[in-house]
Amino acid sequence: MSGDIVNINQGSHHVGIIKNQYGGPAQPTSQELTEAVDQLAQLLAGLRGQVAPGTARVIDDSLPVIVSGASAPQERHRALIAVATIAATVGALGAPTVEAANRLLGLLGAL
Numbered sequence: 001m002s003g004d005i006v007n008i009n010q011g012s013h014h015v016g017i018i019k020n021q022y023g024g025p026a027q028p029t030s031q032e033l034t035e036a037v038d039q040l041a042q043l044l045a046g047l048r049g050q051v052a053p054g055t056a057r058v059i060d061d062s063l064p065v066i067v068s069g070a071s072a073p074q075e076r077h078r079a080l081i082a083v084a085t086i087a088a089t090v091g092a093l094g095a096p097t098v099e100a101a102n103r104l105l106g107l108l109g110a111l
Contacts, residue, residue, distance in 0.1 A: 036107055037067050040100040044083055047090065047097050055086055066104070073108065080105050 044063055048056050062079035065071045071079075084101035087094030 033104075033107055036100065036104045040083075040097070040104055041067055043087075043097040043100050047087060047094060050090055050093060051086060058082055058086060076108065077105070080108075 041063060044059050048059050051059070062082050065075050065079040066083070068076075080101050084098050084105075087097035087101065
């Protein structure tokens with residue numbers, strides 16, 4: 001369902017709807033977001049082979065949430081934090097992945 005829903009119960013002199021709507025901060029372009037997601041996915045694929053099997057499973061579980069535009073913002077945020085944390089634990093090798101995750105968090109307005 002979309003659009004306004006108005007319920008008026010009794011009263012008089014109803015003159016309209018006050019719409020105090022704010023669209024939020026500017027959203028990244030679709031292409032910019034797609035490129036950031038693709039870059040992070042590629043980096044995670046490379047990082048996956050450098051971590052323990054249990055940690056690789058966290059990456060495997062997080063990646064579909066990150067790449068899906070249908071994921072809830074909170075789920076996507078948690079997945080990005082998880083992979084950024086993993087990348088940070090592997091030191092210099094994970095630095096590009098941390099940067100890519102932080103870039104994506106910034107594009108999504110989560111930083």
